[in-house]
Amino acid sequence: MxxxxxxxxxxxxxxxxxxxxxxVSGQPPLTVWQTDTEIPxxxxxxxxxxxxxxxxxxxxxxxxRMPVMRAVAYHAARGVRVLGVCNGFQILLEAGLLPGALxxxxxxxxxxxxxxxxxxxxQTVFTNRYTEGQIIRCPVAHHDGNYFADPEVLAxxxxxxxxxxxxxxxxxxxxxINDIAGIVxxxxxxxxxxxxxxxxxxDAHGGSDGRAxxxxxxxxxx
Amino acid sequence: MIKARVxxxxxxxxxxxxxKAIEGALGSLGFSGVGSVRQGKVFDIELDDADKAKAKxxxxxxxxxxxxNTVIEDYSVEMM
Numbered sequence: 645m646x647x648x649x650x651x652x653x654x655x656x657x658x659x660x661x662x663x664x665x666x667x668v669s670g671q672p673p674l675t676v677w678q679t680d681t682e683i684p685x686x687x688x689x690x691x692x693x694x695x696x697x698x699x700x701x702x703x704x705x706x707x708x709r710m711p712v713m714r715a716v717a718y719h720a721a722r723g724v725r726v727l728g729v730c731n732g733f734q735i736l737l738e739a740g741l742l743p744g745a746l747x748x749x750x751x752x753x754x755x756x757x758x759x760x761x762x763x764x765x766x767q768t769v770f771t772n773r774y775t776e777g778q779i780i781r782c783p784v785a786h787h788d789g790n791y792f793a794d795p796e797v798l799a800x801x802x803x804x805x806x807x808x809x810x811x812x813x814x815x816x817x818x819x820x821i822n823d824i825a826g827i828v829x830x831x832x833x834x835x836x837x838x839x840x841x842x843x844x845x846x847d848a849h850g851g852s853d854g855r856a857x858x859x860x861x862x863x864x865x866x
Numbered sequence: 867m868i869k870a871r872v873x874x875x876x877x878x879x880x881x882x883x884x885x886k887a888i889e890g891a892l893g894s895l896g897f898s899g900v901g902s903v904r905q906g907k908v909f910d911i912e913l914d915d916a917d918k919a920k921a922k923x924x925x926x927x928x929x930x931x932x933x934x935n936t937v938i939e940d941y942s943v944e945m946m
Binding site: 702738748750752790 | 880881883884887931932933935937938
């Protein structure tokens with residue numbers, strides 16, 4: 645499967661993401677710059693983490709209005725898989741590809757540590773190599789990861805099983821409503837996740853609990 | 867030239883941890899009786915436009931498209 649990674653000024657997890665994709669799939673991803681208006685045909689588009697545009701205005705707000713994001717929306721509407729991690733999740737929300745918003749952490753502190761995630765839905769293209777209810781380790785590093793959606797949107801997310809990852813009991817690092825760590829869109833081809841699975845894919849990372857996400861979405865032969 | 871001021875605030879019911887922290891800091895400075903603090907943003911915008919009605923419509927479109935995240939924020943526009 646072919647992958648493209650979106651590059652924007654101020655991102656800093658792009659190289660980790662590129663390395664993870666190459667490690668898992670054996671193929672280096674294409675990269676597309678913020679001013680690109682077209683993305684070549686790929687099976688997966690990834691918006692990595694960081695601090696695009698210095699988090700000015702709101703996290704992800706400026707990046708979401710760049711030309712490349714119109715191309716991402718175009719492909720997402722046609723079923724191409726899209727993964728946004730951390731700032732990438734914030735960008736997908738600001739671009740309207742996912743519902744809700746990510747606000748300042750309830751503690752007001754930047755959190756950089758490992759949490760535990762529960763795989764809340766293992767029947768998505770991003771999680772089918774996990775088992776339902778599986779608890780995995782995953783690092784987080786963010787200041788604005790406090791997921792919020794109004795009651796109607798939240799009910800719809802829960803009813804449709806669009807909540808894919810939750811912070812396991814007692815590890816919610818940011819005050820997210822319903823312990824939400826990652827959600828998919830209604831069609832199931834766009835995932836936004838606050839923690840960093842790309843930083844836990846091989847033993848040198850101290851664990852590989854994030855690897856199955858990439859093996860799922862890239863359909864790596866088991 | 868037309869000037870406008872846009873004020874963006876968090877919607878009622880949306881938790882505001884920054885406002886809470888400011889509230890606490892005011893208390894520790896000795897300001898008693900602060901019931902609550904909600905923080906927000908102000909944008910002062912200058913437009914070349916001469917038509918005030920068009921300018922207002924443009925500013926409102928700017929709010930919807932960029933200045934406010936209407937999932938969590940309300941905005942108000944004041945033409946100066």
